[in-house]
Amino acid sequence: MNNPILIAKSVTKQFGGLVAVNHLSVEIPEQSISSIIGPNGAGKTTFFNCITGFYTPESGEILYRENRIDGLRPDQVTQLGISRTYQNIRLFSNLTALENIMVGFEPHLKTGWLDAVFHTRRYHEDEEAAHNEARRLLRFVGLAGSGDQIARNLPYGAQRRLEIARALASRPGLLLLDEPTAGMNPNETVEMMHFIRNLRDSLGITIMLIEHDMRLVMGVSEQITVLDFGEKIAEGLPSEIQSNQRVIEAYLGRGAATDGMATAHEQMQKKVDLL
């Protein structure tokens, strides 16, 4: 396997007495698609927030391409090459789709105050680069022609894709997707699955997802990490996770695990078989 692009070593994040992420250690291989799953409140999004600099973990280390990134500001983390989307879509809702993506291109722009006022060569180059990149990404996510629409007027699915396009504009090495299929119907979910795989294959980036939809998780992931109450309870290939007893306990309750082990396992299997 490749070198890991992201290493988390014993990361802990507390909110008062609540331990949201507890001594979590994860290694994400380069150019992989990995998923983080777990029941609600397991600390998945908190972990994402620790990686992207929204939160600073109390202890532990996070390394991205051998650089420590815990404690950095979100903009510094992005400059290094990590980009993300949000569980509940957070577009710049009064800007156009094109402008949204152009904002995402920010880490590659150097136009300063004076460049902007005097329209220097650098300003023209920057604007052209951002504009072209934005149009390219619009096409890439299938939104060509919608670039001049105000983001909040776009349909739900288009907003999801626009958010991914915006995240891609910074040309990240690692893309974090927080529940990319939330609120989507089964067809759209399958589409999204192909889209994610295509993303990795064509751009060669590493993708981490948080996801509740088991079909997507099992279908697309090469590595799955399962969290429960902030702790890692399992890690491995989809097939390993499906048969892991602690995972079934976490999802379906201890009773289910002891009494109805067979049925629980069947349910899990059914979900996977749907693929």
Add this chain to the structure above:
Amino acid sequence: MSNANRLHWQKVIQIGVIGGLVGVLIALVGMVEEFNRRDIVAGVLTMGWTLLFLTILVTGYFAAAQHTGNQGASSILSGAIAGLIFSIVLSLLVLAIQNFNLRPVLVNASPPLVRILTFERENFSGLALLMVLGAVLGAVGGLIYILPGRVRSAVLLGLGLVAFLGLMQEIIQVTLRSVPSVDSALTWMFGRGTEKGLSAAGAIVVFLIVAVGNYLWQGNASKVQDRFAKLPFKNQRSIRWLLYGLIILVVLYLPAVLGLYLTEVINVTGLMILMGLGLNIVVGFAGLLDLGYVAFYAIGAYTVGVLTNLSGELTWAVGMNFWLALPIAVGLATLAGIVLGIPVLNVRGDYLAIVTLGFGEIIRILALSDFLKPTIGGSQGIVNIPPPAILQVVINKPQTLYYVIVAGCLLALFIGQRLRDSRLGRSWKAMREDEDVAQAMGINLVATKLLAFATGAAFSGLSGAILAIKLGTIYPHSFALLISINVLALIIVGGMGSIPGVFVGALLLVGLPELLREFAEFRLLIYGALLVVMMQVRPEGFWPEATHKRELHEATPDVVQADVVQAEA
């Protein structure tokens, strides 16, 4: 009668009563009586009645709007009924004034008001006329609602312009009478001197010209634009430059035509536009609600005041040339913007508003304090600020100061526009939409916020510096909180984040009240009503920020076109 139908007429009656109560309020605060001293159309329509008529029209319009969709006669009937109820409520006021002594409490419930409302007739015939007029005007309001959009906007623009010309007739006449060739046209339009308003014929002709012209323009605007777009680039550019040249000529020539008073009004408005352009960057683009904006205005003014002062009473008065002091003033204001920005970097929304409000007050109180009296004059302020000169021209009257203010506004306009269309403008707007996500996109919040504060403060400081030479004296009370509020209000009315909106807002909230000084006591009332109505009806402002449609355009047309020109040459 079906249930929905009954509900509908109930609503119409409700709107009529509410409209009527607004009419009563307008009458009781004294606006009808006060405004009645002026005519809009001489001998036909007074300003007080115009106000009441407008209220009835709006009432009829809203009553008709109760129908979903265009219901033809029924909409007009709704308007008429609401208008009639409006008149009934107003008539009740008349009867109440006649039969009870309301004057101890309601000072304006006076016999002159009754005479106005009954058209100086007998009670019965006067009130009957009022009812008929109310019903007719309400019906007209309903009619306006069901007119096709193109006709409606043409009619409204025509009516609006007639009202505006009537309102401004005195200023227009005084200004334009000096030009001999338009004198006879003016006489025909406004009558000869004694009447205060448009002549009836003048009003009708103005209305027809404007309404028909607007109607035709709306139909053909896109054709004209198409034809313009099809012209070769070279011709387009020369037409554009011709237009710019024309505008520049008009702007340069304006003070010579307008005379002292109007130029002064433009200057006052110009200083507010300058401040508005700055605050628009802070609040409109970057979304940082700053209520202490007047502080930078004060810093700009005081810096110029202290440095150029000649009286020798102030310790730092060095009698510097204004043109040297000006960049120092702008620089100090910018620095103050950054210094204020640093502690509030992590303060958001309402809290930011309170902190900046405090900062504004601190500066004002410092200016008032005895502690700083030896340096900046305390409550006595700074007097004897000498007027500056360019070459041999001394800038000591509105007509010369005008050019300084126009230059300042153009500079601010230029910088503001260029910043808006760059990476910085996008970062500001992203920050306004969602600060956290903006940061996660790689935007350095500290630099971006401070730049917004600094640019805004610089424009405000420039405005203050010009104010110092405009007044020749500065007092602490010139920098009250109300100025910050006014600038904010003009941005809201014009349209948050819209540069042309700043101009519209300033003309409406600063220029217009300045022209209607005789009604100054109603200024704040109208202000408040306007803001409330704006928020309800048009929260995006009069001239909202345009979205840039550019997906299918090239990123930087200038470059591409410049290359083409070079290739051709």
